[in-house]
Amino acid sequence: MNDLQQLFSRVRKEGRTLHKKSRGGGLSDNMARNCHSLCHRALEKAVAERLIVKNPIEECKVPPIRRKEMQLLIREELQRLLIQAGDEGYYEAFLLELATGLRVGELMALQWNKAHPGHLR
Structure with missing residues (x-):
């Protein structure tokens, strides 16, 4: 467990590895939680297959979820x-x-209806 906790602290x-100059050397709390989750699932599979007795990651602390207040324009x-x-054609x-x-994904999935300009499908 101590080795895993040290790994998450180091991460x-x-x-x-990318954008160190502009974003700093460490990963966000959210990315650290994602790494923890991935390791947790892998180790749970090892427990299920009886490769290990107990999931050592259970005792590791993960960064808390911090909600930021939404900033409105x-x-x-x-x-x-x-x-x-408008200048760039996205008005x-x-x-x-x-x-x-x-959401962005929903917006990008929309298609203009060429038969009826101005209508979305």
Whole structure:
């Protein structure tokens, strides 16, 4: 267990291999939790197959989930965003997202109906 705890501590402090200069050397708490989850599932399989008696990761501490307060754009920031989106040909997509609250994946899955311009399918 101690080895695993040290691994997760090291990952959080110096686990990043890409973008070290701009984002720092450590991984986010969320990524550390993902690593923990992956190891947990693998070790649970080892327990199920009787390769080990107990899952050693059970005693490891994982970083807590920290919720950040949502930051809303003010009217002037929204206007600048839509102007920039319009300049780059994405005005309708951004306006639709802002008006409906669609997630990015949902928004990107939409297709324009060529038979009836202005309609989505």
